[in-house]
Amino acid sequence: MTARASDLTRLVDRFGDVTVRDLAWLLFAPDLLREGDAALAHPFASTAERDATLVWLKALDAAPQPLHDHARDPKFTRLGIYAESLIRFFLAHGPAARLIAANVPLRQQRRTIGECDFLLESADGARLHWELAVKFYLHIDDSDGDAARAARLSNYVGPNLQDRFDIKHERLLTHQLALTRRAEFALLGFDGPWQAQLFIKGRLFYHGHGGDEVVPAREIGEHHLRGWWLTASEWRDARSNASDDERAWVVQPRMAWLASRRLDADSAETLIAESEAIRARLEGTIAPTMVAAYARDEAGNFVEESRGFIVPDDWPERARAFAASAD
Known part of the structure; x- marks a missing residue:
C-alpha cells in the first residue's frame, strides 16, 4: 500500500510540518527493493489502517510537538538514526501495529553482534521483526554504451563511494534479517515465532535526467523513486x-x-x-x-x-x- 512518485508528492504535500512530512514519506514511499529475496515490511495491514494513519498524521500535523520532542534530537546527526526515531514514534503512538521493543542488542561473550531495529505485533497477532534501511545510491554505468543491459546492484554506489548496494543488500539478508533466528536472540525471552521483514526506502539517482533508459537491477522495486546526477x-x-x-x-x-x-x-x-x-x-x-x-x-x-x-x-x-x- 505504498504510493508511486506523483501520488506520494500529493500525499506528503497535505502536511505542513517538516517532521510529519518526513514520517509520511517513510510510511508511504515505494520500496527500493521488490518482494523476493526478502519479505518486505508493510506499515499497514489493511486499507482501514492506512486510512486511520492518514487521519492520525493530520492530527499530528496540527499539533506536532510530541513528534518534535521525540525526533528533533541534536544528537541525531545521522539520517538513519533520525528515520529510526520516526518509525519508532509511529509504532509506539500510531493506529497500526504495536511496538514491543526497539534497538534490541544481541551479545555474544559481552560483544555486540547485532541489533534488531524493531519488534512489533500486528493487529492480527503476527510478531514481526523489521530492519530499517534508508539508502541513496547513484547508478554508474558499466555497459559500454549498451543502455538495454540490465544494471547490477553493484552499479549503485553511495555518493562518497563508501557504500554499495550489493554490499548492503547482502548484509541485510544474511546478517540483519537473521538476527531473530539466532540462539542469542532466543535467550532474550521475546516470545515468537518472528517474521523478519525489510523496511527499505530511499532514492536512486541516474546519470542525466532520471535514467528512464536504464534497465534497473532485477532486485530493484518497480516504482522506486528516481533522481538524476551530473558532473x-x-x-x-x-x-x-x-x-x-x-x-x-x-x-x-x-x-x-x-x-x-x-x-x-x-x-x-x-x-x-x-x-x-x-x-x-x-x-x-x-x-x-x-x-x-x-x-x-x-x-x-x-x-x-x-x-x-x-x-x-x-x-x-x-x-x-x-x-x-x-x-
Whole structure:
C-alpha cells in the first residue's frame, strides 16, 4: 500500500510540518527493493489502517510537538538514526501495529553482534521483526554504451563511494534479517515465532535526467523513486544553455533528504536572484552535493520539481572503479 512518485508528492504535500512530512514519506514511499529475496515490511495491514494513519498524521500535523520532542534530537546527526526515531514514534503512538521493543542488542561473550531495529505485533497477532534501511545510491554505468543491459546492484554506489548496494543488500539478508533466528536472540525471552521483514526506502539517482533508459537491477522495486546526477562540468553546460531558467535551486542538507520541502515565494525569489552565485559554487564542488530544483506552478507557488546530485568531474571514473571492484 505504498504510493508511486506523483501520488506520494500529493500525499506528503497535505502536511505542513517538516517532521510529519518526513514520517509520511517513510510510511508511504515505494520500496527500493521488490518482494523476493526478502519479505518486505508493510506499515499497514489493511486499507482501514492506512486510512486511520492518514487521519492520525493530520492530527499530528496540527499539533506536532510530541513528534518534535521525540525526533528533533541534536544528537541525531545521522539520517538513519533520525528515520529510526520516526518509525519508532509511529509504532509506539500510531493506529497500526504495536511496538514491543526497539534497538534490541544481541551479545555474544559481552560483544555486540547485532541489533534488531524493531519488534512489533500486528493487529492480527503476527510478531514481526523489521530492519530499517534508508539508502541513496547513484547508478554508474558499466555497459559500454549498451543502455538495454540490465544494471547490477553493484552499479549503485553511495555518493562518497563508501557504500554499495550489493554490499548492503547482502548484509541485510544474511546478517540483519537473521538476527531473530539466532540462539542469542532466543535467550532474550521475546516470545515468537518472528517474521523478519525489510523496511527499505530511499532514492536512486541516474546519470542525466532520471535514467528512464536504464534497465534497473532485477532486485530493484518497480516504482522506486528516481533522481538524476551530473558532473560539475555537465551542470555548468546545462545551466549556460538555460538562460531563461527561473528555477530556484536549493542545496539539500543530509537531514533533509527524505520528503520534499516547501519553498515560500520570498525565499524562492531570493534564490533565483542569487542563482549565479549558487551555480558557481556548485560548479566548483569537491564532493557530491544533493540539490533540489523548485519551479513555479500555475498558481505561482514554488514546488519541488526534481532532485539530483552534482558530482566532481573525476567522480564517475572513481565510481566506476568502485563498482567494478565487486567482480
